[in-house]
Amino acid sequence: MKKAHVDEFFRRLAQVNPAPETELIYHNPFTLLVAVVLSAQATDVGVNKATPALFAAADTPEKMMRLGETKIRNYIKTIGLFNTKARNVAALSRILVETHGSQVPEDRAALEALPGVGRKTANVVLNSAFGHPTIAVDTHIFRVGNRTGLAPGKTPLAVELGLEKAVPENWKQHAHHWLILHGRYVCKARTPECSACRVAEFCTYKAKTTAARDGAAKPARKTTAAKTKPVTAARKRKPAAAAGVKKRPTNGGKAAR
Numbered sequence: 001m002k003k004a005h006v007d008e009f010f011r012r013l014a015q016v017n018p019a020p021e022t023e024l025i026y027h028n029p030f031t032l033l034v035a036v037v038l039s040a041q042a043t044d045v046g047v048n049k050a051t052p053a054l055f056a057a058a059d060t061p062e063k064m065m066r067l068g069e070t071k072i073r074n075y076i077k078t079i080g081l082f083n084t085k086a087r088n089v090a091a092l093s094r095i096l097v098e099t100h101g102s103q104v105p106e107d108r109a110a111l112e113a114l115p116g117v118g119r120k121t122a123n124v125v126l127n128s129a130f131g132h133p134t135i136a137v138d139t140h141i142f143r144v145g146n147r148t149g150l151a152p153g154k155t156p157l158a159v160e161l162g163l164e165k166a167v168p169e170n171w172k173q174h175a176h177h178w179l180i181l182h183g184r185y186v187c188k189a190r191t192p193e194c195s196a197c198r199v200a201e202f203c204t205y206k207a208k209t210t211a212a213r214d215g216a217a218k219p220a221r222k223t224t225a226a227k228t229k230p231v232t233a234a235r236k237r238k239p240a241a242a243a244g245v246k247k248r249p250t251n252g253g254k255a256a257r
């Protein structure tokens with residue numbers, strides 16, 4: 001993507017959704033951290049089905065620690081990798097109580113030292129709970145960064161570093177959500193809806209789709225890149241309007257993911 005187009009690219013995504021938020025349900029930094037840990041290799045929809053009951057039982061590190069791994073497992077057994085995730089949530093809760101005064105640390109290294117927390121999760125928490133202008137590269141952002149030419153890269157870290165350079169400061173706070181939502185609902189993994197895409201004119205993807213007669217987007221032509229794009233469970237979601245992100249309970253005025 002040409003540098004001169006980047007500002008307009010984000011201006012248009014912002015027009016669609018001026019105040020984007022995470023689609024995960026959470027109530028405070030701790031429940032955000034837990035929800036993001038649970039969302040690894042799972043959909044937000046699946047996590048949101050399990051977490052209301054879990055958070056009703058335990059919405060602080062102390063309560064989660066007291067709940068314990070076995071009961072946590074029962075609450076989240078509908079989520080993939082629930083055994084490992086239950087173990088991690090119990091362990092990270094104990095560390096927060098014993099080492100961080102029961103607070104979620106506003107620090108990347110301390111976050112990444114918690115069980116089940118990697119760079120992506122730390123970025124999400126820093127962005128949504130503490131307002132840092134971080135960009136967590138998930139499968140959607142990885143795809144959009146590469147297809148659009150905004151920040152091409154072979155690894156999530158390469159795309160993240162590319163985005164840090166490419167995204168103007170005034171768009172960084174919400175860039176994470178705009179790119180995720182664009183990837184989830186418009187620039188979908190298998191068949192992007194290029195004919196309805198508000199930023200198509202700036203996108204350098206060579207296999208843009210065209211509108212078919214029945215209204216469904218179809219690939220204009222196949223490329224190696226198109227064949228090898230990661231296929232995510234997120235594409236099973238109904239294509240809600242990109243502007244129609246539901247408001248979720250937030251953490252009392254903290255910036256939302």
Ligand code: SF4
Pocket residue numbers: 147148186187188192193194195197198199200201203204205208209
């Ligand atoms: S034009 Fe197509 S490939 Fe490019 S960002 Fe839009 S939906 Fe994605």
